[in-house]
Amino acid sequence: MAVDRKTKTYRVTKQAVAPRKNWSEAIKQGLVQSHHVKHPSQHGACAELSRSAHNIALQEALKCTECENLHINRHMMEADITARAYIVSEYPPFFSCESVQDDNIDPLDTSPPPNKNATFWDDITLSQQQKYYDAIDTLIKKAERDSGKPADETTVLFAHYEVDFHIRQHYLRPRSLLTLCRSKEDIKDLNYWHWENAVSDELASGVSPEYGVGWVHEPSNSIGHQIEAWEKGARLREEHLAEVREQWAKIMEERRKQRLRKVTFLFQGVPIREYSYESPCEPPLTEEEIVCSAARLAGWV
Structure with missing residues (x-):
């Protein structure tokens, strides 16, 4: 654990990992841990205001009781790793989510800004970290019970993937284009639009390497899981719509x-x-x- 002696803070470091063959033992011995950055402002309301979107998604997933079965399988993991959507070259592994900072940009600077993969590890708390590893440990033990043998490296990696995939769905849910869909007809139109973009993207990638990157393929069928979540939220959307209409009626009467x-x-x-x-x-x-x-x-x- 890296300690800054001047400020006595613990730095979060995403470790360039060592061969994955050591993952199982590291998990079991409790040696693999992220290191929490302690900020003076991380208390009470200030902590709530400073939470990132990824951290909010992490907290939602850790408390979630609705996503009981996401039908995650190892083929999905392998597809995401092959597509470099799931990064396993570092520990802990994480889903690629590149973000570009738009603060203090020089309008005369034409150089491309550096991309940074933002993850929930950037501001994870100690309690969240403990719950995260508890969830992984639960999945590993379940896999060992089902198979009747100790977990191998693939099992450990898949346990990480299952937990990370769940967190990612909570991150994507409020940011998905599905939030604009009002009916199943809109869903069909969106799926058709996805298909058209995927086809044109495939054709463009064969013409020039500079093209063919406008649409990110989702080999793990993430959009399918988002649609399922959208359908489950139909009742909540109807209740919210009724509340909004009631509030609007009161406003109109007051006017x-x-x-x-x-x-x-x-x-x-x-x-x-x-x-x-x-x-x-x-x-x-x-x-x-x-x-x-x-x-x-x-x-x-």
């Missing part, structure tokens, strides 16, 4: 009351008639216009 105008007609100082009308979003009616309108409604003219 109607704000537009309401009342005019009282007096005869020798005594009220004899009251006239109400809704003022449009225009300059208010003059007194003469109000009197003429009221007279027409009363049948006086």
Whole structure:
């Protein structure tokens, strides 16, 4: 564990790993651990405000009880590793999620900005780290019970992949194009659009290496899992829509009351008639216009 003696902080380091043959023993002996960075601001409300999107997804996945069976298999893992979507050259392994910082960019600088793979390991807490490894340990023990033999390196890696894949789904869910879909017809249109892009991307990649990167293929069928989550969320979307409509109805009623105008007609100082009308979003009616309108409604003219 790297310790900065000046500030007494623990640095998070993604270790360039050693051969994966040591993973099983490292997990079992509790030697493989990430190192938490302790910031003075990581307390209470400040900690909540500073949490990254990846960390929020991690926390959701650790507490999740809905994604009981994501139907993850080793073919999905192998496909993601082959496509370099799942990076296993470092420990812990992680899903590629390149991000480009857009702060303090020099408009005259034309050099391409460096990409950085952002992951939940950047700001993971000690309790989250413990729960993460507990989840992996549970999967490894289950695999050992099912197979009747000690876990090998592939089993350990697959346990990591299962947990990481679940976290990734929670990260993608609010950022997916599916959030724009209102019905299953929209889902069909989106799937067709995906297919068209995949085909054109495949053709473009054969013309020039500079092309063919506009669409990221998902060999693990991540979009399929997102669609399943979208379908499960139908009831919640309907409830949310009903709440929004109710709130909007209250707003419209309040605006109607704000537009309401009342005019009282007096005869020798005594009220004899009251006239109400809704003022449009225009300059208010003059007194003469109000009197003429009221007279027409009363049948006086």
